Amino acid sequence: MARLSAIIPAAGSGIRMGASVPKPFIKLGEYSILQHTLQALLKSEELCQLIVACQQEHISKVKQVFEAFDHSAVELLVVEGGKERQFSIYNALQFVSGDAELVAVHDAVRPFIQSEQIAKCCQLALKLGGAVLGVPAKDTIKQVGEGGAIVSTPDRSALWQAQTPQVFRKELLTEAYQKAINDNFVGTDDASLVERIGGKVGMVKGGRENLKITYPIDLEVAKLIMRQEDDVI
Numbered sequence: 001m002a003r004l005s006a007i008i009p010a011a012g013s014g015i016r017m018g019a020s021v022p023k024p025f026i027k028l029g030e031y032s033i034l035q036h037t038l039q040a041l042l043k044s045e046e047l048c049q050l051i052v053a054c055q056q057e058h059i060s061k062v063k064q065v066f067e068a069f070d071h072s073a074v075e076l077l078v079v080e081g082g083k084e085r086q087f088s089i090y091n092a093l094q095f096v097s098g099d100a101e102l103v104a105v106h107d108a109v110r111p112f113i114q115s116e117q118i119a120k121c122c123q124l125a126l127k128l129g130g131a132v133l134g135v136p137a138k139d140t141i142k143q144v145g146e147g148g149a150i151v152s153t154p155d156r157s158a159l160w161q162a163q164t165p166q167v168f169r170k171e172l173l174t175e176a177y178q179k180a181i182n183d184n185f186v187g188t189d190d191a192s193l194v195e196r197i198g199g200k201v202g203m204v205k206g207g208r209e210n211l212k213i214t215y216p217i218d219l220e221v222a223k224l225i226m227r228q229e230d231d232v233i
């Protein structure tokens, strides 16, 4: 089984949520969103290391979260994030274990990730170099230009929404990040950095419950999903 290091970017400010603390530290039921996400990741059999990148002022809070876990088989690290998601991940990449063959990036604010989904991404990443979890686009997507004018309507049947985890062979992701930093290129996900250096990345069909908690409505949906999970015996 491939050895996997997971990087968890958690250094966002949470402006879109309008909360007083960054999104990963908002409570969802008994625990913080971050704690739910880490608990879900720790169920993955591939995992050998987990690196959280957060703002300096939250490092001690993350260490407290770690103390609640039985983690003898997994190395837990917390590092300082950067001013963009991409820089948070770049910082964390410097600490990836020499033992890891694959690196997953998973948003701190996606607490409903399942270990079978991680396993599928790992299998495809081993084969191709990279793999991303996603779902077919459900809305028609418009490209909008200046003044709000619609420029084009890409064929929806070929469009997918990329989620995380995004899993890559370690050397491929490291090279892609180094090249992006050198070129001053900032992407909105990890796969886009790998694609631009010619790396192959496959899509793995995930589920819509793997939502990214971004807006207040997402938090309400997350509470509903949690309640449904509680109903399952």
Ligand code: C5P
Binding pocket: 008, 009, 010, 011, 012, 013, 024, 053, 081, 082, 083, 084, 085, 086, 088, 089, 107, 108, 109, 214
């Ligand atoms: O804000 P956005 O949706 O891009 O955030 C996705 C993830 O990236 C969140 O888990 C957030 O905490 C993280 N992030 C980060 N460093 C930043 C900005 C966002 O680690 N500077």
